[in-house]
Amino acid sequence: MQTPSFYFSRICNALKLAALVCLFLGTSPTWLHAQKSLSNELRAASEQFLATLSSEQKALANLPFDSEWRYDWNYTPRQRKGLPLKQMNEVQRKAAMHLMKAALSNQGVAKAEAIIGLEYVLREVEKRPENDTYRDPENYAFAVFGTPDAQQPWGFSVEGHHLSLHFTVVDNKVEFLPSFFGSNPGIVLPGYVQEGKQVLKEEADIAFRLLGSFDEQQLKKIVLSEKAPNDMLTTNTRKVSLEKREGLSFGEMTSAQQKLFQELLTVYLNKYHVTLKNQELARLRQADMNKIYFAWMGDREPNRGAGRGHYFRVHGPTFLIEYDNTQNGANHVHSVVRDLTNDWGEDLLKAHYEAAHKK
Template identity: 55%
Template sequence: MKALFISYLLLAVTAVTTLAQKQSSEPTTPVVQQFVHSLNPEQRQLAVLAFDDQERYNWYYVPRDRKGLPLKKMTPEQRTAAMQALQTLLSTTGYQKITAIIDLENVLRVVENRPPNDTYRDPENYYFTVFGDPDQAKMPWSFRIDGHHVALQFSMLNGKLIGFTPAFMGSNPGVVRAEVPQKGTFILQQEADLAYKLLNGLTEEQLKKAVISDKCPGDIVTTNTRKASIDKKEGIAYGELTTAQQKLFLELLTTYLDNYHVTLKNQQLDKLRKSGLDQLVFAWAGDREPGYGPGKGQYYRIHGPTILIEFDNSQNQANHIHSVVRDLTNDFGEDMLRLHYEQQHK
């Protein structure tokens, strides 16, 4: 099963690379249309829901039953089409991270001594859902993948990408230490290492602002809430950093945005510049010494008027990572959609 799943991913990478070379910078709609058109009536009932269905706001990152069409209920061609659609919405790096996260289900089967046919840790147990109709060019629609440690939703309006949040990526194990082919894999290493580098480059006075607790929380603070909210903005502000520290801060931030289509990345960067980079703060909680493992729990966040990024590595003896990007003004594409409906009403 694992070999078959990996072959589907490789087929998707090859096919979508060719497609991307032939189409415009946003080839999303045709690829999602291809996926939807490939479904039979029973599959379509599972995979395609109304755009205003409340299920669109129902996301989580733990193993559980979900709505949508899972990979295991697709034909090989449909799996390739689903992964192609996802690939068009991500960067090469982002797609590699997602497929590696999915492959960790095979690692957990070994670590937890589960049988090969186990359905709790299953790389084919990732669900795809389309909300709305991609064939209706002027109407909003979205495309979602939802499963263990992967929860991504991409919003479209008038054929244009308008949002990609909430966007969750996790990794269990954070670092693969078991004697398996994936041993040594550290999918979210850059997100971890850059934050440590920034933290340990701060002066003692700067640390007094940046470190908000010596204790690491047990998860990302906002969990899977429909609307992300942090009680207060804590940490050290971008404007209080040196030029070198600011460069590292932005490198950490863009590590998250670099996972997505360049249009989506640039949308976020433009909003950050308009709201003022000096409004961004970096906050840390937990262990401050570099290292990953028992007793080394880490949490940090980047918080500003328009964005919230959280990273937590505390579970499973600090070898289980959760990370999320939230657009505080446009989660689920809501702000852009509000403007669209207001203009239509006028």
């Protein structure tokens, strides 16, 4: 028979969890203030950016909120929607980068800027001229969708090779998925500028540490294939879908493994503004961490460009992370974070339009 203190402890823990969920899902005045503060900051940064543009530039940079271009995203070199850095003067570039920085953390900004900087490395690796437009650090485009407004939905994106960021603002709440960070080279090999640079090092290191912590019985569930796919399974689809969750669930892990798993989640979410990070962590806890799975395919050692690729994913009821390093001799990383129900702020938009319809 359990003692009264045991039940009291269980009740207290449940109340703490409920308080945490309330805090981060919008019913707490503190959390409402944090959401509103961030949305105000993003709105001001967007307005500042748009105010620097000519009418011709604004026609490229400011698109209707209901435009299909809002859902058009890719992580390959191509012409981008929006206004690219190459068509901006220094004042405009500073305003554009300020908008991106307002939505990310310091870690996220550093990774985004490092990804842009790898275009210089690719020019050298591929022996391209300095003014090459295929590997182009100036082909990163900014687009604002709709009018930045506290009453109406709006959003913005930052897109270029291996960087695709999307933010939707509805009723002073901000959503930040889908979100893609990639890296080519995954690690800059000896003999090239920025030698040893590894933009997504933390993500890979923690994932390998987590993989190394599992015993053989656990690995039988986790390792789905000895060969990794040649890209993320969901690629750049508008609506993400994977039929079933596979691998080992959070609830089947030891406490030490769960700690590593949560560390991996935190590394991914640390790229974004602290308000967005805490918002997503609270959602994951509310949805039941025990239903989130970790799966692996491919090589189990970090060969760092030795030619054998690897892939992992974190897959929950509402949340998906994919990481693939197989291309270019397993030295080319693609990684994405998706919301299975609320990419592009779909849940927020539905609630907003339903509320407007009832008025």
